[in-house]
Amino acid sequence: MPLDAVIEDLEKAPHRPRSFYEYPALYDFYHSRVLDRDAQVGLLRRYEPADTARVLEFGCGTGPLLTRIEDEYETVLGVDVNEAMLAVAKDRVTTAEVREADFTAWSAADDDLEFDVAVLLGGMLHLTDDRDVAALAQNACESIRDGGAFVTFFQPFSDDVENGSRDVQTAASDRYSVERHSTSALTSAAGHYTTTYQFVIRDEAEDREVTMGTVFEGRFHDPDALRETFADAGFSQVEIHDGDGPTTLHAVK
Known part of the structure; x- marks a missing residue:
């Protein structure tokens, strides 16, 4: 439309x-x-592990990140629960894969997949229930390899x-x-x-x-609570970065 x-x-x-x-x-x-899409790509670049070849985006929406990065990695997968958004993303991507999935109920391990890095760009504000935050942390951890990373940004309370x-x-x-x-x-x-x-x-x-x-x-999310939730999910290193840009959570498995 x-x-x-x-x-x-x-x-x-x-x-x-x-x-x-x-x-x-x-x-x-x-x-x-109104959003700086290039800065979102930069966030991925900043925190991805060395030799990253497989990228997972939770909450990919209409696919603006996928289309920017799909030619630079071996595997790029975007998941989202909104069918209308996904229909647009599917029309836009060429090599990236797009599928319908709720990241509070699905992890890549459910489909025997494993990624080097997973990102969630802008979706944290939707997670109003502590159980959903914990589910995201668990699913993100299950979706990446040992030494892999998850990165997101959020508005601190x-x-x-x-x-x-x-x-x-x-x-x-x-x-x-x-x-x-x-x-x-x-x-x-x-x-x-x-x-x-x-x-x-x-x-x-x-x-x-x-x-x-x-x-x-x-x-809005409490940084200390997020740090604890992601550590409980199995991440060995969880850092909160609060600089000139958005407050960022970077977790390493």
Whole structure:
């Protein structure tokens, strides 16, 4: 469904409950302009073991990482639970493999596979339950060889997290613009939060404008708790790196 079809769908049924993730075209348009995809590749490069040939991406979405790296490794596999996103990824990749799987319920070992490195780029905020975090840690450990690595980034929970924060971000092309308004509120002492989004989507060529509201339930994570969870899952080395970029978890089996 291209972006003009997203606009048409919103015009036909403006009050139907929606998720941002049901529209891969909207997801791609927005994230390709507000996220640094090259930096995500750089994160993989920074923490991959020497002579890495096999790469696994948990939560691959529409495949932006897969398409950037698939020609540089012997094996590249992306898994995701969202069928609409995977359909786009399958059309984009050439040598990489894409399959439907929930990384809190599946590991590469389930299919007798083993990787040198596994990554999760941006998916930690979806893991609101401690049991899902533990399942990810276990499945990541089972998916890689001894000496292999897992890397992800996350938003740490601290006293500096602002309750009731507001933000506006805009992504635009020659024809379209997407303006995202967000308001977030903490809902638990463990870092859970709710973000209400309003997307304003404009088609300048057709002089059309629609809005879409959606609610996201996410979580900030405690670095010490993550370190303990991944160590309990079997990783021999777990490091948290908090520098100029996102806070990164790097675990070695």
